[in-house]
Amino acid sequence: MRCDHQSSRSFQSAFLFSALLAGLLGSVVMAEAQEFKDLQKPKSPLLLKAQGSFFVGGEKVVQTEAELGSVGPAGHISINQMYVRYMVPEAGDSNVPVVMIHGATLTGKSWETTPDGRMGWDEYFVRRGHPVYVPDQVSRGRSGFNQAVFDNVRGGTAQPGVQPPFLRFSDEVVWPNFRFGPNQGVPYPDEQFPVAAVDELAMQSVPDMNRGLPIPNPNFKTLSDLAIQLKGAVLMGHSQGGIFPVGAALTDSTGIKGMVLVEPGSCPATYTDRQIATLATIPLLVVFGDHLGDTPSGIPGHSWQTAFDGCKAFISRVKAAGGKAQMLHPPDHGIRGNSHMIMQDKNNLQIADLILKWIDENVGKSKLSNK
Amino acid sequence: MRCDHQSSRSFQSAFLFSALLAGLLGSVVMAEAQEFKDLQKPKSPLLLKAQGSFFVGGEKVVQTEAELGSVGPAGHISINQMYVRYMVPEAGDSNVPVVMIHGATLTGKSWETTPDGRMGWDEYFVRRGHPVYVPDQVSRGRSGFNQAVFDNVRGGTAQPGVQPPFLRFSDEVVWPNFRFGPNQGVPYPDEQFPVAAVDELAMQSVPDMNRGLPIPNPNFKTLSDLAIQLKGAVLMGHSQGGIFPVGAALTDSTGIKGMVLVEPGSCPATYTDRQIATLATIPLLVVFGDHLGDTPSGIPGHSWQTAFDGCKAFISRVKAAGGKAQMLHPPDHGIRGNSHMIMQDKNNLQIADLILKWIDENVGKSKLSNK
Numbered sequence: 001m002r003c004d005h006q007s008s009r010s011f012q013s014a015f016l017f018s019a020l021l022a023g024l025l026g027s028v029v030m031a032e033a034q035e036f037k038d039l040q041k042p043k044s045p046l047l048l049k050a051q052g053s054f055f056v057g058g059e060k061v062v063q064t065e066a067e068l069g070s071v072g073p074a075g076h077i078s079i080n081q082m083y084v085r086y087m088v089p090e091a092g093d094s095n096v097p098v099v100m101i102h103g104a105t106l107t108g109k110s111w112e113t114t115p116d117g118r119m120g121w122d123e124y125f126v127r128r129g130h131p132v133y134v135p136d137q138v139s140r141g142r143s144g145f146n147q148a149v150f151d152n153v154r155g156g157t158a159q160p161g162v163q164p165p166f167l168r169f170s171d172e173v174v175w176p177n178f179r180f181g182p183n184q185g186v187p188y189p190d191e192q193f194p195v196a197a198v199d200e201l202a203m204q205s206v207p208d209m210n211r212g213l214p215i216p217n218p219n220f221k222t223l224s225d226l227a228i229q230l231k232g233a234v235l236m237g238h239s240q241g242g243i244f245p246v247g248a249a250l251t252d253s254t255g256i257k258g259m260v261l262v263e264p265g266s267c268p269a270t271y272t273d274r275q276i277a278t279l280a281t282i283p284l285l286v287v288f289g290d291h292l293g294d295t296p297s298g299i300p301g302h303s304w305q306t307a308f309d310g311c312k313a314f315i316s317r318v319k320a321a322g323g324k325a326q327m328l329h330p331p332d333h334g335i336r337g338n339s340h341m342i343m344q345d346k347n348n349l350q351i352a353d354l355i356l357k358w359i360d361e362n363v364g365k366s367k368l369s370n371k
Numbered sequence: 372m373r374c375d376h377q378s379s380r381s382f383q384s385a386f387l388f389s390a391l392l393a394g395l396l397g398s399v400v401m402a403e404a405q406e407f408k409d410l411q412k413p414k415s416p417l418l419l420k421a422q423g424s425f426f427v428g429g430e431k432v433v434q435t436e437a438e439l440g441s442v443g444p445a446g447h448i449s450i451n452q453m454y455v456r457y458m459v460p461e462a463g464d465s466n467v468p469v470v471m472i473h474g475a476t477l478t479g480k481s482w483e484t485t486p487d488g489r490m491g492w493d494e495y496f497v498r499r500g501h502p503v504y505v506p507d508q509v510s511r512g513r514s515g516f517n518q519a520v521f522d523n524v525r526g527g528t529a530q531p532g533v534q535p536p537f538l539r540f541s542d543e544v545v546w547p548n549f550r551f552g553p554n555q556g557v558p559y560p561d562e563q564f565p566v567a568a569v570d571e572l573a574m575q576s577v578p579d580m581n582r583g584l585p586i587p588n589p590n591f592k593t594l595s596d597l598a599i600q601l602k603g604a605v606l607m608g609h610s611q612g613g614i615f616p617v618g619a620a621l622t623d624s625t626g627i628k629g630m631v632l633v634e635p636g637s638c639p640a641t642y643t644d645r646q647i648a649t650l651a652t653i654p655l656l657v658v659f660g661d662h663l664g665d666t667p668s669g670i671p672g673h674s675w676q677t678a679f680d681g682c683k684a685f686i687s688r689v690k691a692a693g694g695k696a697q698m699l700h701p702p703d704h705g706i707r708g709n710s711h712m713i714m715q716d717k718n719n720l721q722i723a724d725l726i727l728k729w730i731d732e733n734v735g736k737s738k739l740s741n742k
Binding site for chain 2: 042048053054058063068070071074075078109112120136142147153154160163165200206207208
């Protein structure tokens, strides 16, 4: 059941007007809520050696009764742990594991069933023989977050300004920023994102308090620890999490056998030559979809074309240091219309095949042991 | 990697002292962090017809740029949706689906791999032929929550006191309240919870803002909608979510073919005779573990013995109205030592078998169609 609040009336009017206007310019897609019946069952069953979930990282802190929401006595809680869900294929646990890290305001759900009910990359990579590990970033989703500052502000023992913001992207930001089309409700003619199900993507969003995380970001060490526990893994990150494989590798590269950066928000130019030398020991793939410069991104100061260009420069530096690094840009292969949510696009399995081929050729088919 | 903050030193000393004291009185268990290698692989593979995730419910609201954390323009977001993960066994999708709803400060993780790495009820019920659906409560985990009030307080447009509290239970609350033993770190001699892995349970905790939810609780309609979409399901709730099957049934009982209340916080005496008459049309099982009155619960004003007695009275009312309702109290079957986290206890599959038997006998082996 979806419905609009009364307070949204004026916004609706504005939306309807722009939709009408857009109708004169291109095709307008009206979003529809997914029904359970829309979930598509695969043609063959999934055979798993194991599945489940566990935690990595975490630390104990002591908090006051007020910091705990006054629901019982003060004491210890765990913060900064990372929830990880996993599936191990019956036939393939000798293949290299793949860890899939989501982006801003999202959770591990990004990699699961697509908004229009098709198979996600989590299951597809398992069916292609790889154990798959899907975390929620520290501070998001089932990993939880440190609530103390919010309860202190509520209780008057901290000033409101010390609360980190909870970030959410409006639908109006998502449409241009995720490159669904040139105007809200209007897809690009070759758009691959299943825009009729865009409201299902909106439901994947959770409040993001990354700006309240400690420095260094605990996700980096947690991910490098996870890779070591797995005795070698490919880390694949998306969007705001796109650079996390690099952050993890610069924390401890021991377990990291490959880095796949899917539409990273940026590839910083500030890495030192020594850091680049470390990164050059690990195969690197960067993936960007289509329409990178066709429309302003919707977030002031952000440009996907700039991110793409920065990542090409990053790849060049890694290669100059002797690394195996490359860009996967589907338009170069004649594949057009991919969005920022490329793992959910209508041709998501076609893109997955290109990444799987890269893993086979650059990381190896077999699980690698630790040094 | 787990470590204690410096600020916890004095607390540690107190803990060590009480642990030493407890050592004179009973067995002391030192908690250990789970290692990935602790995850136990099942003896036979899991064969799934389908698995994945989707959302139920949700509504669109319009929020200001500040309410969205000032990360982009104002606009629409989705709130009050419910994330649901599912697994459908290859052989058994004609059996009645089971929906497993977690309790306070927790997520759907409650039902997954146990803290000491054994199979959770989610997989076990699938292996016993039932499609299983595991939600995160609206406002928790991957379902997200409405962050607007927090960002308004941060921005100074709302007073701190309007923020709902984020609830967490300290380890010191959990031990007696979840009935692991009489004193922190000291288990009951027959304790069934895997207390050596208690720190893994601590990592399952996320901030709980249930007190900020609208009234009526959106979980009730969302769960009754889910049961209808599934064309009939058993709703099983735990602890704070223990009464949710009843709340869902009183919202719309159409899809609800059975209610299993696992250690509900309470069974209210305030239902009207008309409400009881509705509930009497649905088979009802209430499950409580052991040591209900042996130790104060750790939360002022709360008593598990009182909850148990209240649920016995509730069962009597439902039966008097012609319903099939019963209490499953393992000590009555000679099974001792079960905790509040009964789905994670060392004998969790033994308890699951008793619930599965009740479903077979009272709901039926076959999936039921809607009226």
